Amino acid sequence: MFTRNAVFMVIAASCLLATGSIVADDNPRLGEAVSSAEIARMDFTVLPNGDGLPGGSGTAAAGALVYQQNCLACHGTAGKDGPNDSLVGGIGSLVTEQPQKTVGSYWPYATTLFDYVRRAMPYQAPGSLSDDDVYAVTAYILYLNDIVGEDDRLDAETLPEVRMPNRENFVWAYAPD
Amino acid sequence: MAHDKSPVAGNGLFDRRFFLKAGVAGSATLMSAAASPAERPAWMRAPGAPMSPSGEPSEHEAHVQRRPIGSHPGTTGTGAARTPLELLDGVITPSRLHFERHHSGIPAIDPDEHRLVIHGLVDRPLSFSLEALSRYQHVSRIQFLECTGNSGASIAPEPVQASCGAIHGLVSASEWGGVPLSVLLQEAGIKASGKWIIAAGADAAAMSRSVPVEKALDDAIVALYQNGERLRPSNGYPMRLFLPGWEGNMSVKWLRTLKVVDQPAMTKDETSKYSDLQADGVARLFTFPIGVKSVITSPSPGLTMGEAGIYQVSGIAWSGAGRIRRVEVSADGGKSWADAALDEHIMSKCLTRFRSAWRWDGSPAVILSRATDEAGNVQPTRDAVLEGRANGAFYHYNGIQAWRVGADGEISNVYA
Incomplete structure (x- = not known):
């Protein structure tokens, strides 16, 4: 049968031959369809605009206990003076001789804190915190930096609205096309 | 040709053609040397060792190892080990000596269970097994990988006294083989609004970086091979992203997901770590290509x-x-x-x-x-x-x- 599609394909093939740039489609196309449920189980990405944030919520008041049980050993009492990265303090220090880069003084987006804690923390048992716990401990670290109040409730709506003190001091070295 | 044998720069530096000339003279000397009486060293008096399944370096080279191995407090797998540059020659780094920098250790991945999933702003979210990726047309290139923190000791007020590799050994080069990422992205179909790709690994940190779509479509590969063999676990087995010439942290190891989005995710590593703070308090994000x-x-x-x-x-x-x-x-x-x-x-x-x-x-x-x-x-x-x-x-x-x-x-x- 010489259908309209077949005619089109012949014409298309002729054009490719004429230009000498045959797209030899050697792609075996072995990618398998994947369900949104399966993707959701693998996807930890949170964007600065809040895309990817799950349901649930938490406050600093609730996050204090989460922090003490899961974070304190490495990051110290109140987010500083621990053996690993300081999370608190240093605001205003970046232009001094001793810049201290912490969540409060340096990080441009609060969403990054949720993203990172959910994907990678606590170090010895990543994935062990509930989404409510992640919201709560995020709120606690921001509270210790005087960025949110103790009872401010963080969720998918309010977290992207948190304004980090150092937000305006980042510039891009990369210019997309 | 006398100028080839005279220094061309101060304090005894010769012309770049010096070795060519010296080599000829050296051969002549060897040929005219008198033959010595036959005499055998110990290893020539009996047959040597048998064949083996895997070739190992000479026992006399046992000191040629990655070092120093440094990890963060309370961890054994977050940190780095460096290529001993001062003990190597040529440009290809033996796989066992390729530097390593991990953010939550080396995962023990079952290659049969591992999948690479491309999703987000695509026409068709797709999942690829290692077996499937192995059937695609591969490319291979010999290219370097350098960690963004390499040579960082050089900012110290006083010069750090350590070996060349300890200071500069977060750079290595390999033949990387695998599937052009552009082929897989074409199969999934990037929507017009897709500008960045969030790459994440299957390590315990699910390490993630934002990669511009232009780079992904240019020369990025999903690497399966390093120096002719499957990737070593410390370099991303069974598959890693490889972005030629760009800061090493972006070449995400143990690659698990690629999410096409319309903006960078501002991940922990690209914002709080591998950004460049200036004296005036301004920090530069996304310094991607490695400087000369x-x-x-x-x-x-x-x-x-x-x-x-x-x-x-x-x-x-x-x-x-x-x-x-x-x-x-x-x-x-x-x-x-x-x-x-x-x-x-x-x-x-x-x-x-x-x-x-x-x-x-x-x-x-x-x-x-x-x-x-x-x-x-x-x-x-x-x-x-x-x-x-x-x-x-x-x-x-x-x-x-x-x-x-x-x-x-x-x-x-x-x-x-």
Whole structure:
């Protein structure tokens, strides 16, 4: 049968031959369809605009206990003076001789804190915190930096609205096309 | 040709064609040597060892190992181990000695269970098994990978006294083989609004970075092979992202998901770690291509000079902008320079080996190398790199390295 599609394909093939740039489609196309449920189980990405944030919520008041049980050993009492990265303090220090880069003084987006804690923390048992716990401990670290109040409730709506003190001091070295 | 045998730069540096001429004279000497009476060393008096399933280095080379191995407090798998540059030659790093930098250890991945999922702003979210990816047309390229923190010790107020590899060994080069990422993205179909890709690994940190779609479609690959064999676990087995010439952290190991989005995710590593804080408080994000750079690996700290005489000065040069065009060497602290010879294989975004002949007179000397890439970028001085940086900002360091050769043959790190 010489259908309209077949005619089109012949014409298309002729054009490719004429230009000498045959797209030899050697792609075996072995990618398998994947369900949104399966993707959701693998996807930890949170964007600065809040895309990817799950349901649930938490406050600093609730996050204090989460922090003490899961974070304190490495990051110290109140987010500083621990053996690993300081999370608190240093605001205003970046232009001094001793810049201290912490969540409060340096990080441009609060969403990054949720993203990172959910994907990678606590170090010895990543994935062990509930989404409510992640919201709560995020709120606690921001509270210790005087960025949110103790009872401010963080969720998918309010977290992207948190304004980090150092937000305006980042510039891009990369210019997309 | 007498000029080939006379120094062309201060303190005994020869022309880059020196070894060519010296080689001819050397052969003649060998041929005229008198034959010695037949005599066998111990290893020639009986048959040697049998064949084996896997070739290992000589027991006399047991000291050639990655070092130093440093991890964060309370962890064994978050940290780095470096390539012992001063003990290697050529440009390909043996896989076992390729530097490693992990953010939550090396995962023990079952390749049969592992999947790479491409999703987000695509027409068809797709999942690829290792078996499936193995059937695609592969490409392979010999290219370097450098950690953004490499050479960071060079910002210290006083020169750090450590081996060349301990300071600069977060760079290695391999033949990387795998599937062009553009092929897989084409299969999934990127929507017009898709501008960035969030790559994440299957390690315990689910390490993630934002990659511009332009780079993904340009020369990125999903690498399955390193130096002809499957990736080593410490380099991403069974699959990793490889972005030629760009900062190493973006070449996400144990690649698990690629999410196409319309903006960067501002991940922990790209914002709080591998950004460059300036003295005025402004921080630069997304410094992706590696700057033009070189370092003399021999002589260098970790090695010792013998008696005065002619030595090979050898090192590596590289640039994220493409090929290395020129390397100059100085033996008088930077007052005069001579072009080094470049080994034959000069490949884009790869290490290039350079060599110079130097007559060391046995007195203290300061040797340096300076690379230029095909885009015309010239390796900057240390002062130029540090100009305008905040105190302690150590990422993306590519300054000229000076080594001091002492009269006692000891080699140390100095700021020239």
